[in-house]
Amino acid sequence: MSSGTNKRELAKMQADGDGPAVILIHPQMGENIGACARAMLNCGLTDLRLVSPRDGWPNEKAVSASAGATLVLDRVRVFDSTEAAIADLHKVFSTAARVRDLVKPVVTPREAANEMRGHWSAGRKVGLMFGPERTGLVNDDITLSDTLISVPLNPGFSSLNLGQAVLLIAYEWWMTGVEVEDRYLHTGQSEPATKAELQNLFDHLEGELEQSGFYTHPDKRPSMIRNVRNTLQRCGMTEQEVRTFHGVIAALTGRKKQRKVEG
Amino acid sequence: MSSGTNKRELAKMQADGDGPAVILIHPQMGENIGACARAMLNCGLTDLRLVSPRDGWPNEKAVSASAGATLVLDRVRVFDSTEAAIADLHKVFSTAARVRDLVKPVVTPREAANEMRGHWSAGRKVGLMFGPERTGLVNDDITLSDTLISVPLNPGFSSLNLGQAVLLIAYEWWMTGVEVEDRYLHTGQSEPATKAELQNLFDHLEGELEQSGFYTHPDKRPSMIRNVRNTLQRCGMTEQEVRTFHGVIAALTGRKKQRKVEG
Numbered sequence: 151m152s153s154g155t156n157k158r159e160l161a162k163m164q165a166d167g168d169g170p171a172v173i174l175i176h177p178q179m180g181e182n183i184g185a186c187a188r189a190m191l192n193c194g195l196t197d198l199r200l201v202s203p204r205d206g207w208p209n210e211k212a213v214s215a216s217a218g219a220t221l222v223l224d225r226v227r228v229f230d231s232t233e234a235a236i237a238d239l240h241k242v243f244s245t246a247a248r249v250r251d252l253v254k255p256v257v258t259p260r261e262a263a264n265e266m267r268g269h270w271s272a273g274r275k276v277g278l279m280f281g282p283e284r285t286g287l288v289n290d291d292i293t294l295s296d297t298l299i300s301v302p303l304n305p306g307f308s309s310l311n312l313g314q315a316v317l318l319i320a321y322e323w324w325m326t327g328v329e330v331e332d333r334y335l336h337t338g339q340s341e342p343a344t345k346a347e348l349q350n351l352f353d354h355l356e357g358e359l360e361q362s363g364f365y366t367h368p369d370k371r372p373s374m375i376r377n378v379r380n381t382l383q384r385c386g387m388t389e390q391e392v393r394t395f396h397g398v399i400a401a402l403t404g405r406k407k408q409r410k411v412e413g
Numbered sequence: 414m415s416s417g418t419n420k421r422e423l424a425k426m427q428a429d430g431d432g433p434a435v436i437l438i439h440p441q442m443g444e445n446i447g448a449c450a451r452a453m454l455n456c457g458l459t460d461l462r463l464v465s466p467r468d469g470w471p472n473e474k475a476v477s478a479s480a481g482a483t484l485v486l487d488r489v490r491v492f493d494s495t496e497a498a499i500a501d502l503h504k505v506f507s508t509a510a511r512v513r514d515l516v517k518p519v520v521t522p523r524e525a526a527n528e529m530r531g532h533w534s535a536g537r538k539v540g541l542m543f544g545p546e547r548t549g550l551v552n553d554d555i556t557l558s559d560t561l562i563s564v565p566l567n568p569g570f571s572s573l574n575l576g577q578a579v580l581l582i583a584y585e586w587w588m589t590g591v592e593v594e595d596r597y598l599h600t601g602q603s604e605p606a607t608k609a610e611l612q613n614l615f616d617h618l619e620g621e622l623e624q625s626g627f628y629t630h631p632d633k634r635p636s637m638i639r640n641v642r643n644t645l646q647r648c649g650m651t652e653q654e655v656r657t658f659h660g661v662i663a664a665l666t667g668r669k670k671q672r673k674v675e676g
Contacts, residue, residue, distance in 0.1 A: 189577070191570040217572060253651055260588070302591045303584075307454040309480060314452070317577055318584055321566075325523065328565045388516055 168197040170266055170323060171277040172316060173235050173242075175291055178204045178283050184215025185313025186280075187222040193320035194327075196221055199235045199277075200228045232279075232291050240274035241266070244295035245315055246287050256298045263322035265297070278319055283312055343392045351392050351399075352379050358403050431460040433529055433586060434540040435579060436498050436505075438554055441467045441546050447478025448576025449543075450485040456583035457590075459484055462498045462540075463491045495542075495554050503537035504529070507558035508578055509550050519561045526585035528560065541582055546575055606655045614655050614662075615642050621666050 172190055177183050177200060187198055200207060207228045216223055229235035236242050243262050257265065266276045279295055281287030292298070301310065301318060310318070343351075356375055365371040385391070435453055440446050440463060450461055463470060470491045479486055492498035499505050506525050520528065529539045542558055544550030555561070564573065564581060573581070606614075619638055628634040648654070 192566045192573065194567045217574075219570065221570075253649065253654065258591075303455045303587065304457045307482065307484075310455065311480075314577070314580055317580065321581055324566065328521075386516065391516065 169193075169195045170243075170270070171195075171197040171199055171236075171239060171275070172320070173199045173201065173232070173277050173279045174203070174312070175201045175232055175279065175287060176204060176282040177312070180205055180209035180211030181215040182283060182312040183209060184212035184217075184219075184223075185311075186316045187212065187216040187219040187226075189313055189317035189320055191219040191222050192317070193324035195320050195323070196225060198222050198226050200226060201232050201235050202230060203228065204282075232294055236277055236279070236294060238275060239277040241269050241276045241297070242279055242295040243276065243297050243299050243319075244279040244281075244287055244292055245299045245301070245319070246281070246292050254292070254295070254298045256300050258302055259299055259319045259322040262297065262299045262319065263326045266323055267326040278316075280312060280315060341389055343387045343389045347389060347392045348383070348387065351387075351395055352382070354396055355382075355399055358399055362403070432456075432458045433506075433533070434458075434460040434462055434499075434502060434538070435583070436462045436464065436495070436540050436542045437466070437575070438464045438495055438542065438550060439467060439545040440575070443468055443472035443474030444478040445546060445575040446472060447475035447480075447482070447486075448574075449579045450475065450479040450482040450489075452576055452580035452583055454482040454485050455580065456587035458583050458586070459488060461485050461489050463489060464495050464498050465493060466491065467545075495557055499540055499542070499557065501538060502540040504532050504539045504560070505542055505558040506539065506560050506562050506582075507542040507544075507550055507555055508562045508564070508582070509544070509555050517555070517558070517561045519563050521565055522562055522582045522585040525560065525562045525582065526589045529586055530589040541579075543575060543578060604652055606650045606652045610652060610655045611646070611650065614650075614658055615645070617659055618645075618662055621662055625666070 172186060172195060174183065174186060177186075183198075183200070183203065190196065190198060203209065205211075207226065208223075213220075213223060227235075243257075243266065266278075269276045278299075279287065279291065281291065299319060301308070301315065303310070355378070359365065359378075365374060382395075387395070435449060435458060437446065437449060440449075446461075446463070446466065453459065453461060466472065468474075470489060471486075476483075476486060490498075506520075506529065529541075532539045541562075542550065542554065544554065562582060564571070564578065566573070618641070622628065622641075628637060645658075650658070
């Protein structure tokens, strides 16, 4: 899928350094580790830590599932304990399928992303902790985290796999750094038409409509003109499209050869 | 991963009916169709339309990859053309990897979600169109859509697979309907302590500290008390935790047997 390539984003990512660490506790399938690495790099994260991965490390299945996220896989660190894996971090956010008898603040991925960005901006290191597939985090690991993340999906069908959960939360982190001014009208090779070029097109069209007897009721003429102009205005035409429409009008009126096309 | 079960969300989903349709143009792998169905249902979407799926329909691999999203798969409709698949829709949003020489508004998933919610609230039917794996949408299909969606990921590594792209955009749609007031402190089986219970704990602690000679400099006593209280205050203790801490203090001072634990 497409991405707005953007120097600001690249600069931001470099300024961020690693971004939050992702800590996978006892991950089972290499495919899932690879999918996590891919989702992380999609969102500019590169610090992946594994606590006692079931099938050891390195893992060939992780490589093939990562879609080329070697920048992440090459830097993976493996730990024997959750405590060791998070020792250098200041704040840890965890996803937890079930929480019993533990008092923790619970936030959405979007709220977590905003909090993480705040910590990060203040120079604190943050981490995102995910439990093993199927079972999720045990209470001892949840106790080590500051805040729980609950993804508020369809309550009747809320199960995400590990890679999808990492993607959604990493995506929210990434979005906290993306400026929304990226919105634009993609105009291909042509520049937007000037208002004069557009007016010239309207004049051409209305002149031809006049000659063709389109305006049968003189009192309705102004509103008819306004409606047609307003419709075409909304197209947001480029220079090239204005030229094309001059040609369309000329062709429709059979004057293509008699009348020089403007533009 | 966890989900905040929420009656408001359920009610919203029922009120929404189908939500936006998802239209997959020439999807190739059944696994990807299944992953799309799963991501859709995670986010409350149920209207999946396929245009000329490569391996026909139904597809066993789609079923096994859907993680039980049969509510979506059972209602899939198959079409021969993009035009037929979108005929009943008012607005179509498309993801497009490459756009050449086509003038279209381009928005982020979050902006698209807000626009879709607006259309939906006004009673207009909207759709999300995705092209085939690898090649993406052809220009003829892009031309049929109103707006392009560009996911502003890491410009150096922006490729998403089909299921991930559907998940991110469907997630943004879902989030436009989730109220953020869901934020809460999960307190398990116990209720938050009252301020009186907390004050009782402070009194207990400070009395013991007094007796132990903790406050060697009388002038610093008030600020020392304030600091300890402030630290414990931030725990947001439950009734049960207050009782536990009375026990902790009693144990530390060796008075467990002499002093009845409050609470």
